[in-house]
Amino acid sequence: MFNKILIANRGEIALRIIRTCMEMGIKTVAVYSTADKNALHVRFADEAVCIGPPEPEESYLNIPRIIATAEITNAEAIHPGDGYLAENAEFAEICFDSKLVFIGPDPTMIKSTENKFLFKQHIKNIGLPVIPGSEDYIKNHKDAEQIIEQFGFPVVLKSAYGREGMGISIIHRIEDLEKAMQNLREKSQKIFGNNQIYIEKFIKGARHIGIQILGDKSGNIVHLGERDCTIQRNNKKLLEECPSPFLDITLREQMGNDAIMLAKSIKYTGAGTVEFLIDPDKNFYVTEMNTRLQAEHPITEEVFHIDIVKEQIRIANGNRLLKKKTIPTGHSIECRIFAESPDKDKLPTGTITTYHPPGGNGIRIDSSCYSGFVINPLNEPLIAKIIVIAGDRESAIKRMLRSLDEFIVEGVNTNKSIFKKILTDPKFKSYNYDTEYFETQ
Amino acid sequence: MDLNYLKKLIKMLDSSNLSEIEIEEEGTKIRLSKPKQKIATQLPTQIITPYPSITNINPQPAEIKEKPEPTTSTEEFNMSKIFEVKAPMVGTFYRSPSPEAKPYVDVGSTVKEGTLLCIIEAMKLMNEIESEVGGKIVKILVENGQPVEYNQVLFYIEKP
Numbered sequence: 001m002f003n004k005i006l007i008a009n010r011g012e013i014a015l016r017i018i019r020t021c022m023e024m025g026i027k028t029v030a031v032y033s034t035a036d037k038n039a040l041h042v043r044f045a046d047e048a049v050c051i052g053p054p055e056p057e058e059s060y061l062n063i064p065r066i067i068a069t070a071e072i073t074n075a076e077a078i079h080p081g082d083g084y085l086a087e088n089a090e091f092a093e094i095c096f097d098s099k100l101v102f103i104g105p106d107p108t109m110i111k112s113t114e115n116k117f118l119f120k121q122h123i124k125n126i127g128l129p130v131i132p133g134s135e136d137y138i139k140n141h142k143d144a145e146q147i148i149e150q151f152g153f154p155v156v157l158k159s160a161y162g163r164e165g166m167g168i169s170i171i172h173r174i175e176d177l178e179k180a181m182q183n184l185r186e187k188s189q190k191i192f193g194n195n196q197i198y199i200e201k202f203i204k205g206a207r208h209i210g211i212q213i214l215g216d217k218s219g220n221i222v223h224l225g226e227r228d229c230t231i232q233r234n235n236k237k238l239l240e241e242c243p244s245p246f247l248d249i250t251l252r253e254q255m256g257n258d259a260i261m262l263a264k265s266i267k268y269t270g271a272g273t274v275e276f277l278i279d280p281d282k283n284f285y286v287t288e289m290n291t292r293l294q295a296e297h298p299i300t301e302e303v304f305h306i307d308i309v310k311e312q313i314r315i316a317n318g319n320r321l322l323k324k325k326t327i328p329t330g331h332s333i334e335c336r337i338f339a340e341s342p343d344k345d346k347l348p349t350g351t352i353t354t355y356h357p358p359g360g361n362g363i364r365i366d367s368s369c370y371s372g373f374v375i376n377p378l379n380e381p382l383i384a385k386i387i388v389i390a391g392d393r394e395s396a397i398k399r400m401l402r403s404l405d406e407f408i409v410e411g412v413n414t415n416k417s418i419f420k421k422i423l424t425d426p427k428f429k430s431y432n433y434d435t436e437y438f439e440t441q
Numbered sequence: 442m443d444l445n446y447l448k449k450l451i452k453m454l455d456s457s458n459l460s461e462i463e464i465e466e467e468g469t470k471i472r473l474s475k476p477k478q479k480i481a482t483q484l485p486t487q488i489i490t491p492y493p494s495i496t497n498i499n500p501q502p503a504e505i506k507e508k509p510e511p512t513t514s515t516e517e518f519n520m521s522k523i524f525e526v527k528a529p530m531v532g533t534f535y536r537s538p539s540p541e542a543k544p545y546v547d548v549g550s551t552v553k554e555g556t557l558l559c560i561i562e563a564m565k566l567m568n569e570i571e572s573e574v575g576g577k578i579v580k581i582l583v584e585n586g587q588p589v590e591y592n593q594v595l596f597y598i599e600k601p
Contacts, residue, residue, distance in 0.1 A: 034592060049591075050531075050590040050591045051591050052531075065591070067563075068530065068532045069531045072531065073588070098564070266577075
């Protein structure tokens with residue numbers, strides 16, 4: 001097993017990985033920007049190295065600085081966390097060239113999923129269901145109109161390299177098409193360095209499901225059920241649950257087997273998530289594959305009694321997956337509590353003056369906040385992930401409501417109240433909603 | 442020179458009670474010694490990328506300043522006249538272009554804006570660090586071959 005792992009991330013996810021390393025007896029190296037001098041991941045790690053100024057490009061996204069830190073601290077492996085460089089094939093490649101183990105899939109696997117359009121063709125070619133849409137990138141208005149004629153409005157424009165809810169544009173009227181295409185191209189060029197876009201039918205009443213995959217280097221691949229990520233705002237996930245009330249055993253096994261088939265087709269290793277949309281008639285479509293640890297992984301851990309980060313490290317070390325499959329029990333929900341600016345157009349800033357997390361039976365808090373914590377507008381303003389586990393969905397909802405009541409954060413505005421609204425909404429309780437939950441309010 | 446071989450030697454020395462290992466093999470001589478808490482690696486000629494020593498990097502820059510100083514004798518500085526040269530990157534600090542060469546600067550050296558002060562090696566690249574001010578070097582805070590973090594103070598330059 002590795003002696004020392006560098007964690008190329010910050011915040012709660014860095015802390016979460018450090019905790020697993022501690023339990024495994026592995027030493028840790030934290031990296032931090034000058035703004036994170038007092039961060040908990042810096043204090044919890046065995047060693048910490050300041051790598052640059054607060055701008056992510058100069059610190060957490062700066063490959064040479066991170067590799068240099070691994071070299072001077074003699075770290076043997078790098079865990080990229082769940083954002084920043086986690087899905088950067090170039091970074092994984094440089095780790096390999098520098099004789100460092102990248103805790104994640106091989107660079108070739110990351111590359112094969114990066115271009116969503118090409119990967120969609122691959123999914124289709126191996127016989128899995130994909131959302132109907134253009135057979136090629138859209139070059140002009142006419143290409144788009146053909147698809148619209150075929151499927152009607154609304155349609156979805158997507159960037160070839162879109163990710164994390166970015167690079168998606170839903171078109172409802174023909175008048176908006178030209179401008180939306182132009183906007184998305186410009187935005188894609190700016191964010192992803194590529195302006196190719198494609199078009200798809202909009203799946204009405206869709207549920208968004210991700211299937212957790214683990215694959216070892218001996219070719220064994222298993223799935224760990226689903227996470228329901230249907231509650232989204234601006235294409236960003238807010239609340240996730242496991243299992244999904246929408247799936248029955250048959251559908252779960254069908255989707256799980258398809259996810260395994262897709263992972264096997266690219267000889268996937270490590271933890272990954274195959275994403276699906278399901279329409280109200282329970283037709284499902286494979287949409288993409290995330291080749292990283294996902295922010296909502298704790299709900300799977302709670303239900304499947306497994307430590308996914310530990311599995312990632314074991315797999316990277318060449319260990320095989322454990323033969324014994326755990327039996328999922330109970331129901332888990334995660335709410336992501338973010339700092340919010342009262343002015344919607346501004347990024348949140350400020351100091352958390354009081355921080356009191358909830359506790360008690362069945363509650364897990366993944367957070368790196370404390371009283372006196374300063375929210376830096378350059379980073380994702382996540383305050384905490386509240387994860388509850390209970391015997392069934394109804395109890396899990398009650399437990400989450402209790403947690404939200406107990407959770408005290410003062411000094412900054414949070415999105416806490418939105419979760420109370422969702423969890424007490426009869427539509428949520430009866431699972432009568434889709435990915436447009438907020439748009440139809 | 443096989444870096445892994447060297448790495449093994451360092452680990453061996455580190456876990457032993459020995460303070461020094463010397464090996465001669467096909468014209469290459471390696472001497473590893475362990476003064477106090479650190480391991481200095483003395484490498485034969487023309488090795489461009491000496492393997493960094495294993496050192497804990499302290500996250501608190503304030504404490505780094507309190508570490509024993511390698512070169513200076515007087516400790517009284519008029520801080521209003523002192524310019525602190527800080528590391529612009531993470532890497533290994535070298536005072537000279539090769540183990541045998543003379544250091545770029547010493548305590549007492551007069552430097553101009555643009556004078557080469559040291560090298561920081563990161564990812565096998567030698568980054569030359571130049572002075573941003575003119576003045577006199579009055580203190581060198583880091584030892585040759587020691588890893589440095591971003592913003593770590595390397596030199597005190599007394600401005601005229």
